[in-house]
Amino acid sequence: DGGITQSPKYLFRKEGQNVTLSCEQNLNHDAMYWYRQDPGQGLRLIYYSQIVNDFQKGDIAEGYSVSREKKESFPLTVTSAQKNPTAFYLCASSNLATASNEQFFGPGTRLTVL
Amino acid sequence: AQKVTQAQTEISVVEKEDVTLDCVYETRDTTYYLFWYKQPPSGELVFLIRRNSFDEQNEISGRYSWNFQKSTSSFNFTITASQVVDSAVYFCALGIYDKIIFGKGTRLHILP
Numbered sequence: 001d002g003g004i005t006q007s008p009k010y011l012f013r014k015e016g017q018n019v020t021l022s023c024e025q026n027l028n029h030d031a032m033y034w035y036r037q038d039p040g041q042g043l044r045l046i047y048y049s050q051i052v053n054d055f056q057k058g059d060i061a062e063g064y065s066v067s068r069e070k071k072e073s074f075p076l077t078v079t080s081a082q083k084n085p086t087a088f089y090l091c092a093s094s095n096l097a098t099a100s101n102e103q104f105f106g107p108g109t110r111l112t113v114l
Numbered sequence: 115a116q117k118v119t120q121a122q123t124e125i126s127v128v129e130k131e132d133v134t135l136d137c138v139y140e141t142r143d144t145t146y147y148l149f150w151y152k153q154p155p156s157g158e159l160v161f162l163i164r165r166n167s168f169d170e171q172n173e174i175s176g177r178y179s180w181n182f183q184k185s186t187s188s189f190n191f192t193i194t195a196s197q198v199v200d201s202a203v204y205f206c207a208l209g210i211y212d213k214i215i216f217g218k219g220t221r222l223h224i225l226p
Contacts, residue, residue, distance in 0.1 A: 040218070041219075042219055045213070101212055105151075107157060108157040
């Protein structure tokens with residue numbers, strides 16, 4: 001089945017630790033995105049990548065890092081510098097060849113910092 | 115500035131009632147797309163509809179319908195004969211170039 005997978009679904013970390021969230025897609029999409037969602041809030045863009053080995057900061061990139069070594073994969077690292085990392089993280093991808101840039105989403109990872 | 119406003123934070127209706135979710139957007143671009151996504155309790159965002167800025171035709175898909183009015187910068191979503199399974203958070207979004215800007219969402223409760 002084509003789609004986007006995110007793992008793990010739930011993640012707990014101790015304060016001060018870095019943690020990496022996985023995102024993989026087999027849709028052959030060029031672009032991939034990471035969003036953060038807080039309760040009662042919309043989605044805020046953390047980072048996005050339109051091509052392998054290149055990525056751009058979104059609206060709330062501080063305390064996060066990404067890599068795009070393969071087209072299919074776009075892992076997000078939440079570093080200890082992120083002051084309030086507890087949130088729901090959504091990964092998305094899109095086919096830049098379509099004018100609409102419709103994004104398809106993964107199931108999300110809920111990160112809780114203890 | 116580009117912005118999407120969903121003024122209704124939370125709505126509750128009794129099953130079988132019709133309900134309309136409001137969406138107002140702001141942009142100076144003439145070419146853009148509008149989207150609605152559904153987020154059930156599982157968390158994953160499910161795409162519902164896409165509209166480009168040059169197509170103001172209203173659309174109906176089963177119990178769902180969308181009313182796009184450029185004159186008022188609105189893209190409202192109506193669910194007819196609501197069902198409990200429609201309970202979710204619904205997001206309206208504005209797509210410009212390579213980015214999508216989301217509203218804060220409307221949480222819809224359909225009461226049995």
